[in-house]
Amino acid sequence: MRRGAADEAGVEEVLARIEALPVWVDWSPERRRQTLRVAHRILIGLQAFPGTGWAQRWENAGLEDGRHWPEVLCGLGVEASARRTGRKPAKQGLMGLLLVGTVLPGYDFLAAFRLASHWFGEVRTVLAPATFARLAERATELGMADPTRDRAMLALVKIVLHTGLDPADFTVAEFDELHVAANRLSARTPSGAVPAWDLLRGLGIPAGLNYREHQRVGQQSTVEMVDRYGLRPGRVRDVLVRYLDERRPGLDFKSFRNMVGHLAGAFWADIEAHHPEIETLALPDEVAAAWKQRLHYTRRSGVPTRPRRDYLQHLMQVRAFYLDIAEWAQQDPTWAEHAVACPIRRAETQGVAKQRHRTIAAVHQRIRERLPRLPLLVDTAHRHHRDRAQLMAVTQAAAIGDEFTHDGHRYRRTARQRPGAEDNQPASARAEDLATGQTHDLITEEDDAFWSWAVIEVLRHTGVRLEELLELTHLALVQHRLDDTGEIVPLLQILPSKTDQERLLLVSPELASVLAIIINRLRAIGDGAIPVIPRWDRHERLYAPALPYLFQRRSGHRHRVIGVSAVQNLLNRTLTRAGLSDAAGDPLNFTPHDFRRIFATEAVTGGLPVHITARLLGHTRIASSESYIAVYQNELIRTYRSYLSERRATRPEAEYHEPTDDEWREFQQHFALRKLELGTCARPYGSPCQHEHACVRCPMLRVDPRQRDRLAEIADSLRERISEARDNGWHGEIEGLRISLRGAESKLVVLDRQTRNTSTYLGIPDLTPKD
Template sequence: MTTGRTETVVPKPTTAQVAHEERREKFPARPLPETWPATEQSRDQILALIPVPPTHAEGHHAWGARKRGAEAILRWLETFPGTTWQDRWLACPAPGQEDGSGWHDEVIEWSRAGMSRVSRKTELSSGMLILLTMDVIRPSLDWLIIRRSRRIREMMAEFRDPKGYAALAEIAGLDVWTSRPGYDARGAIARILAAKGGTVRDITVGDCLEFRDAQKSYGSSARSASLFYSWLRDLDLFPPDAPPNLRHFSVRAGQLTPAQLIDRYQIVNEPVRDLLVSYLAERQVGLDYTSLDDLSRCIGLNFWANLEKHHPGIDSLHLTPETAAAWKQRLRTKVDRKRLPDGTVVEFESPRLSFVPLLTQVRAFYLDIAQWAADDPARWGQWAVPCPIREAEVSHKKYDRQQKARSRERTRERMPVLPLLIRTAKQRAGEARARLEAVREAQAGGSFTVFGETFTKTTTSRRPDPNSSTIAYDATGRRRHLDSEENRAFWTWAAVEFLRHSGVRIEEMLESSHHSITQYKLPTTGEIVPLLQIAPSKTDEERVLLVSPEFADALSAIVTRVRGTSGTIPLVSAYDQQEKVWNPPMPLLFQWAVSGENLPVSASTIRAALNDVLEATGLTDSTGKPLRYQPHDFRRLFVTDAIMSGLPPHIAQIVCGHRNLSTTMGYNAIYPADAIEAHHAFIARRRALRPSEEYRTPTSEEWDAFLAHFEKRKLSIGTCARAFGTDCIHEHACLRCPMLRPEHSQRPRLVEIRDNLLDRIVEAEREGWLGELEKLHNRLAGAESKLTQLDEEAARQASVVDLGMPAFGQIAVRTVTDQT
């Protein structure tokens, strides 16, 4: 007999929710005390503290209304039970009203029934504001968020805590303090003070978390989501282990335990769930967190959760051939979702490229348990069963070939269009800058035209100067935040320049700080070589990159940008997406101001910005779809260009931070025939000179020879920029060689050479030396080209600022030998 009753399955909380609750327990909000001095005062004492200027004096009307409203509210609260005003407030119907405004009608209706003077809503609102400021009652945060007050910021700053608000204003700066985000942030602090009491320096981390939760419960998306917290944190009010900011507090779960990693996938069978947790705990010692997370996703989601979904009730790792075959077939494909322009979401299957690696991890799971069962049968013996994956199924040869083929195809497709991408990114940054300068010069409500586009500047602004707004409407009526557009365009250009000149991974770029820029002085020539230190990332190995002049210009623009008018680079905390930890505050190069708060530029922002630039180019791939660049594509292009320019592969391996030379050579495989022939020819030459193992780590002598190459590039007019290990292909005709980089100090010499050439041309024409004329004209063109190059560099470097780079000796590890 069936009853038709259905059981309700309560979903388990997500890991982010669990982590959020743990933080709430670690940083609790201040409890509301039963009583405090201000709420115990009598009505006459409270009213006596409300200052009302004399009649006809400035402010008499406003303060008179506040006092009348406060008196009406207090008389109304006296009709409710309680020994303090807070008790009477909690007993009245106002705190339970959802809209937060119905209490006005309650007071007015009571006044009419009592035949007393009826107060207006505006007077009651003013009276409530003064009672909150004087800390007579403390409503809940929910009630304060629903009921908006324009004057609560100024009243709290003027009467509750003038010193605290002055300190906050000094930290924020005038521009941010008077902006819309600053206005919202001041409102958040005022509401916390109204609900919790005390002064600014009494606010705790828990109070901020409680306020943010209250905001979210009412769907608030105020710009003060994290700015007010940053101000309070900069006052050194919070402990060192407090969250860096509240912007991503509820979604940044941090590093999860093995149990939390597995529980993300809602495993039904408890014994198997415990086994997976134990397996991750055993493997945790030898894995970094990213690898552990990937492993949990493989055995938890792709393996067992998949089996439970399609084979309900399964409780054993010993899979039947039919079950194993069905699972492998499902694993070969994945379901992708795409949102269409009309808002609908469509699902479609695509081949899973990581099929072989996933099988390998599951096979390792079975084999590890079998091996551990021999050492500890009581713990692992019952789970030691035959592996459903044969060794032949996890052969990586075909998978590696396919992966390299895809990588080579991407590089072949993207290398020819890289110059167009660079030009487009630079052009968009320049146009965005021109629009921003134009809107700043325009008057509020006025029109201006930039590059053929007509804009109308907005007239509404919360700033004291309405002309400081950077928002405008274009010809179609679309609202444009021109400062945000310029900000995004600049960082798109900066990312393209950084990635193509350095070849670093995107996480390494985003973790680069002002401390990463340094310099090295060659001991023989005294030439200054700029360097960029790359912090340990994927391979946990630090390395140093040489900075080209073009890269140095880009770094100079970035440093100038983040310094701003203060002259210092702000310290910001970035969240490591791989290791799931917050990094300590650092002067990151890739940071920007969002709603008045300095935040690191995220990897998702960089990827989206690259797609925007590519859409502007109109480029398409082999299938006709818009071409897409991933940040890692620049790394492959960098390696390819370096090796094709003559850099030895094992030196490129060190520069790129690869552990295996095969990885570096895989990046270089853009044109297979040319790459292989050039590499084989290089190997033949090197082995003829020094028969030894080619694929090895460079010796200290080889590295010194590599550095010495830069000492030999010094010429009378400038520096030769030919690649390491290459001979002069222009037979030392340096004046006409594009690899010569002239120095500004040698400009008089170049002018003298040019003038001499002009005299010799006149002489050759007079004497009829026609064979000399062509050679002299070629040399004259080379001299004039170098002078033009110097003029362009001088114009570009006019805005270059001092990077504040420490000398190499200040950062290098020093060893002192004790002679005693």
């Protein structure tokens, strides 16, 4: 338990210390009387509780919890109204005790106590005036906005009140304790902790880290990752850890994390939850069948929520686990005890190819819906950025309170009003739309509009993955001299990502213009140079080296690489402004990967060979690129017509001469003579009748379903004639009649089969009224 400087002081000594505070002379006489009176009553009341000092008595009285501190004070004889407006005297007395270090309250109490803003300055003046003055100077040097600085100071004041330390003596442990308390109270990062850490970094406390780097969990060990799923200690857990350790060196961290989730989470954690008696990998058939049934649905708190789309991938991962152990057991006997029959048969995973075909078909349809709408999306992003930039410039040129017109709308420049702070920041640009009353923060809106436009332009001109986009740096722009002409062309270097293959892309004039605008913008906010900052790799769970990343933006006083979710949010807002919809009228969504697929489709349909497109996309197999390329119906027709034209060019010209009137009349007469008693003759044009008009025998006869009765009559007549020929001994006629009968019967069978395959009318269902 932490003890304050006055933990063992008597009542009168504590009151005397309050009167000796540097801020005592600044208090009004009324506040002095209330502070001493309330502090005296609290101390007298706390003396009734056991403890060797005020800290123990404070905790035994129940004040440490903080949630019911007004009720506890009432029990001590201090008036503390249930209404916040009636708590001022009680808060003043408590604040006097905290300033002299009578107790060091916990974060639960401080969260419920709600320090008034003017008390921040009192704590800074009394407890660490020199250090807080240096921190205020550091905030000014960083260009930290007033609200951000105030949140940082509040976080530091809370740590000072809780620990009794000077901020110059803080370590990482103090921030860790604040973080744990904030997560317990609100499950989020403590307010002001990030800028407070940045202020202390300026003093070298702590050095070489930022708050997010310290709090983020990097790559964990295999044991730690498996234990996240709460597996019981035993043979199965041990073999899972050993197997995963064997597989880990050959996988990137994202793939390895997915494997751990499949095996330890979706597989064995589920088995233990529903069959705790199982302690071996040899699963009974009924246990394996029940697990497969549960695997069909994703679950939240044990309740099925939706069908699992990667069901087959889970089965394949578990099957590979069993088969790997069986194979390794032949080389290493220590695996032999775990080599058991696999609960997943090969036939159960044979739907992967069909699933992949369905996925490719869905991707192609997605491309067909989005590619025609891409120009509208690009134009919307460009026009919105131009409009926000112009409005921001007009707003900054106007004085506070002035009205002006932009694009037919009337605006008034306004200032952000904050209690106890002036809004005199020169870079602010806030305008109120007089028609709607909406206030626009144009600095933020212009920044969002710019990066929305930049993301769309770079993605559609390069076809890079989202991860590769965020990894682009100023160093990625290189030059190459052509050997034959000596021309220097710009290239964009794409770092290895998914396939661990580095590649170079030729920079088109349009892309070069976009990149130049981005670089100039970053140089303008970085004092002539692009800021060098680290980047968090969310897949590898590591910080990449500090580099001049192109897709970074300033957030307050810090520069940060744009995150994955931020990119999607920028796209979503642009889509909302564009008002794009699909064929059904539903809003159309775009993902960064859609631009990659559209890039591949446009490249191939524009004449670029598929294998070159695969190299540009960074694919190791052409099949991977082919799955990105959607084929349109008009493209299919155009290509087939081109094929026919090329084929005709190789044939004799006489075959394609202009037909004469006699030839055309003969052609039309040929098709007119195809109409028969039983249907239509389907023999090719210009070919003779090979069955001498014995149409019942001919396979080219297409029987009209309406002539079925006539064909049945012909079959009956043939049977009668066969009987007559047999009776009269006309054996030469029997064989010919049998051939005709077989032809008639086969056509009847085909006709009946086609009739049975038609749809069945079910009628209109009747609705039974409810009782």
